[in-house]
Amino acid sequence: MKRYISYIFLLVILASCEGFLDVNENPNAPIVTNLPLSAKLSGALVSTVNQETLQINQIGGFWGGYWGTNNDGANLYFDLKTYNGPAIRSQREGIPVWENGFNNVLYFKLIQKEAELANNHFYMGTSKIMQGWLFLRLVDFYGNIPFDDAAQGNEKLQPRYEDGQIVYQKAINLITSGILNLKQSGPIPATNGDVMFQGNVDNWIRFANTVKLRALVRQSEVGNDSYVQEQLALISQEGSGFLNQHAQVDPGYLNTAGKMNPFWERYYRDVQGNATANHQNIRPTTFLISQLQDRNDPRLTKLFQPVNGEFKGVIFGNSDAGDPAFERVNTSAFLGPAENGSPTGLFRSHNQASMMMSSFESLFLQAEAAQRGWISGSPADFYNRAILESFQLLTVSANETSQYIGQAEVALESAENPLHRIIGQKWLALNSINSIEAWNDYRRLGWPEYPATAASGVIGRPFRLMYPETERGTNIEQVLAQGNDMINQKIWWNR
Numbered sequence: 001m002k003r004y005i006s007y008i009f010l011l012v013i014l015a016s017c018e019g020f021l022d023v024n025e026n027p028n029a030p031i032v033t034n035l036p037l038s039a040k041l042s043g044a045l046v047s048t049v050n051q052e053t054l055q056i057n058q059i060g061g062f063w064g065g066y067w068g069t070n071n072d073g074a075n076l077y078f079d080l081k082t083y084n085g086p087a088i089r090s091q092r093e094g095i096p097v098w099e100n101g102f103n104n105v106l107y108f109k110l111i112q113k114e115a116e117l118a119n120n121h122f123y124m125g126t127s128k129i130m131q132g133w134l135f136l137r138l139v140d141f142y143g144n145i146p147f148d149d150a151a152q153g154n155e156k157l158q159p160r161y162e163d164g165q166i167v168y169q170k171a172i173n174l175i176t177s178g179i180l181n182l183k184q185s186g187p188i189p190a191t192n193g194d195v196m197f198q199g200n201v202d203n204w205i206r207f208a209n210t211v212k213l214r215a216l217v218r219q220s221e222v223g224n225d226s227y228v229q230e231q232l233a234l235i236s237q238e239g240s241g242f243l244n245q246h247a248q249v250d251p252g253y254l255n256t257a258g259k260m261n262p263f264w265e266r267y268y269r270d271v272q273g274n275a276t277a278n279h280q281n282i283r284p285t286t287f288l289i290s291q292l293q294d295r296n297d298p299r300l301t302k303l304f305q306p307v308n309g310e311f312k313g314v315i316f317g318n319s320d321a322g323d324p325a326f327e328r329v330n331t332s333a334f335l336g337p338a339e340n341g342s343p344t345g346l347f348r349s350h351n352q353a354s355m356m357m358s359s360f361e362s363l364f365l366q367a368e369a370a371q372r373g374w375i376s377g378s379p380a381d382f383y384n385r386a387i388l389e390s391f392q393l394l395t396v397s398a399n400e401t402s403q404y405i406g407q408a409e410v411a412l413e414s415a416e417n418p419l420h421r422i423i424g425q426k427w428l429a430l431n432s433i434n435s436i437e438a439w440n441d442y443r444r445l446g447w448p449e450y451p452a453t454a455a456s457g458v459i460g461r462p463f464r465l466m467y468p469e470t471e472r473g474t475n476i477e478q479v480l481a482q483g484n485d486m487i488n489q490k491i492w493w494n495r
Helices: 002-012 017-021 037-063 097-118 121-142 164-183 201-217 225-238 262-267 277-281 286-294 299-303 359-371 379-393 398-405 418-429 436-445 476-481
Strands: 067-069 247-249 282-284 354-357
Touching: 037 067, 037 097, 037 121, 037 247, 037 262, 037 354, 037 436, 097 121, 121 164, 121 201, 164 201, 164 225, 201 225, 201 354, 201 359, 262 277, 277 282, 282 286, 286 299, 286 418, 359 379, 359 418, 379 398, 379 418, 418 436
Parallel strands: none
Antiparallel strands: 067 282, 247 354
16 A cells, blocks of 8 residues: 555646646645645545546456447457456556545545644545445445554554454444544535535435445345444434435536546547547447337337448357458447437436436335345335436436336336346336446345356356455565455455
């Protein structure tokens, strides 16, 4: 974790809406301490949502059954398509989930410390909630990780790892503490730097409760019922409920290279309007297309371009890359305004907000919790509202939505296995928006049963990421103490 301290000053780049849009400062200059808390909060939120919508969503896109590549892109994302754990953890060309995640923890920890000195409960609360979010994410990827010793810079060069279940409990407690801080907040100034909820304390608390609910649902298969019920009682006692709108980050994107919405700029169009390599080569899987078609799902026509009147996917892993049916021109690309002339689907504009957590994920979590008897309310009501809000995001009409929900293949009341139906619809809704949750649900429940990679010689599926080379080089004793550091090793809630 030595390298984390070298990232502190990255906050200068992402420090505020204004700083994000017009930065000429030297990122290595030690001026971060001169920035107000409002600037630091906006920068940390942007950095976190960038990791969510790009790096983490991409892993979920491939490992969650949504994405593959056409023949023209067969050599792209080879490590993800072959579950190559050692290559993914590589310091030079890997995917730095660990490094980026702990850097973001550090940003929020610095905000928390400064806020405590200033007795500013709003920034104390928001920084704790986001640290909890990040620690939960890191456990989901790696299992055992540092918590008490994390993000301590030169004070803890070899941070002690803690059991993943213990970190989960500490992260939930940290979020609870953040909620208490928020309840003690006074008036929030308009220049608060909150690019997610604009200083709305109630929305922050509902978001925090929903993050806790997600963490509790993760534990559904490990016999931890007493703890789950205890935490659900605390949420109920708090009384604010769960997220009822999208948690989106909007720092004020511009139609300028490097300052557009990052999802748009990486997966759709560059500043000149040219299709990116990802837009040309990433395709929906044949499994995803079939699941949408089997349910007459109108989201299909909002998401992907037809080819000669038909929607054509690819096989994840490129097992038959010689087949012309999987060439670029013969497979369905993501749909956007350049193709349909209107803002719909995943790509609506270069300055669309970035999704941290959707309202429909919140509702699907509540549907599952209600189906398990954990919370009050109708599972079908939560479920139907979740589908409705997913459809609204993709601009599907109310009439089409009603017809869809009324189908026997969709209605929760007609499901032989209601839990599977909830998770199946959640999988369809989170497609390419928060794709990592599909992988998390599969590891937890084995559902939906989307295909593993078809790449030659690959057996099994990934259940975690291996500890990165950056950590092995500085903290090898702690890494070795965790035992089997393999990509097929299950983490604590994965049973």
